[in-house]
Amino acid sequence: MVAGVKSLLGHKRPIPAHVAVYAFVIIPFLALLAAVPFAWGWGLAWLDVVLAATFYTVTCLGATVGFHRYFTHGAFKARRWLRIALAVVGSMSVQGPILHWVADHRRHHAFSDKEGDPHSPWLFGTSPLALVRGFWHAHLGWILDRNLTNQERFAPDMLADRDMRIVHRLFGPLTIVTLALPAVLGGLISWSWWGAITAFFWAGLVRVTALHHITWSVNSVCHMIGDRPFAARDRSANFWPLAILSMGESWHNLHHADPTSARHGVLPGQIDISARLIWLFEKAGWAWDVRWPTRERVARLRLQSA
Template identity: 80%
Template sequence: MAEIAAPPQSQSKPLLGGKRPLAAHVSVYVFVIVPPLALLVAIPFAWGWGLGWHDVVLAVMFYVITCLGVTVGFHRYFTHGSFKTGRWVRIALAVTGSMAVQGPILHWVADHRRHHAFADREGDPHSPWLFGTGPAALLRGFWHAHLGWVLARELTNQRRFAPDLMADRDMRVVHRLFGPLTVATLALPAVLGGLLTWSGWGAVTAFFWAGLVRVAVLHHVTWSVNSICHMIGDRPFAARDRSTNVWPLAILSMGESWHNLHHADPTSARHGVRRGEIDISARVIRILELLRLAHDVRWPDAARISRFRKA
């Protein structure tokens, strides 16, 4: 794929590209509201019944696979071109990223390239700093960055921000299959839970924990990178925006919360570069490289990192 450091900046193409169909927009609300409600219901479930080891194993397994589909696939590969790979790995990354239920691939990539083009300025789809710096403005900004922007019906212009993916037949197919892949990401844990326990109740609990609850947790971890990682945290690198590092999110986000260097050097395959900064996504990319499934990886070297350090 072509290396992409930043989205096309042609001012002849508008930022927005129409609106979601009503059915798709309603489904956004469903998948924003239902999984967190499932998470709340999960608390009494966990106290004594309705939770087994098969639920935990399946939830962790599907969380890791779908989270890496977003971080390694949607983000570092498709959005920023941090490495190159072959067709089947490319399709696998697109499919597993779609199963995180964060939107079809063309929408996700267009939104994120637009975010980098206008980070924390007018035009950024989810900056928390668009409404001012007072307490009320920051509260409104946090809501907007964390969740409010997801509920907006307007779509980022894909022809401006993701023309390479629009030209890729495989990606257009995966984009259209977002609905079936959403069904699959909820149904597969239920099927596996039923088979592992050989019971209908095992299927129900796996659907709940490894389906709904897993999606809810992953949603809020990803949204926290949009909101918290632009509001509080460490800023050791010089970026032109307010991106920060938030270490408590590092494991759950697979390294995405080392957000400050990412905004200073967006195409880097590794975000956590200082001692102790665990970056699971970078490790996965390294494994792909060792297996010769990834090449031309944009690893940061000491000289490059030093250029971005604050004086």
């Protein structure tokens, strides 16, 4: 590894934390593999579907609106209570502690699809075998690397924020909450232990796995496949099949062309649920200085691409 790339890295993840990363990846995935036969037999009720959809939507928006558009890119300003709420709910998506997440993503934009990018699928070449290896690395492999991004370089503002340091340290307890709360609600609403177990399975484990793979697909699929209507300095692309499940994050080409934009889906028919939530925050007076894209800027980026 060259010296310049070494400077991008901070300390290594401690062994217990690294073991926990493997657990957070593998255990929910095993639950996903068991989901089909479990549902086919006797293990899926409407309550499980409602809880899973609700927790998926809320925690996904915590990551897309909070971790991504707000904390990483500063697409808007927010009241302190909303900042904390977004950090907490984003942490409940189980995508890693907030300081790690923000540092990784800022580094991704600084070196997108070049050496230094933590999760580009193009780092190993363009042969079929290299692309398979690159897809694995971009989708999941990079998460299993013990080397952490240098937070002092990429997230000094977050390190200086006492609230964010506290939320960062609470990642473990918040992971327990995001898995246990669906079970508690399922048990209380159904008034049965079985309702608690199935809610834990569907709205806890399966929901976390589904959210993981949708998010990771933005790193992998959306840098390999899709349309590129806007001028960006990398291979970011729009992949419409993921638009709703990713809450608008798969309109990835515009995001890389204009990273601080609060809206990623800017063309007709491009649904962007995250942008709509930011719009609601703005209307309520909880957010301001929102960086909405202008028609002139969108047209310029399209012209540059053409």
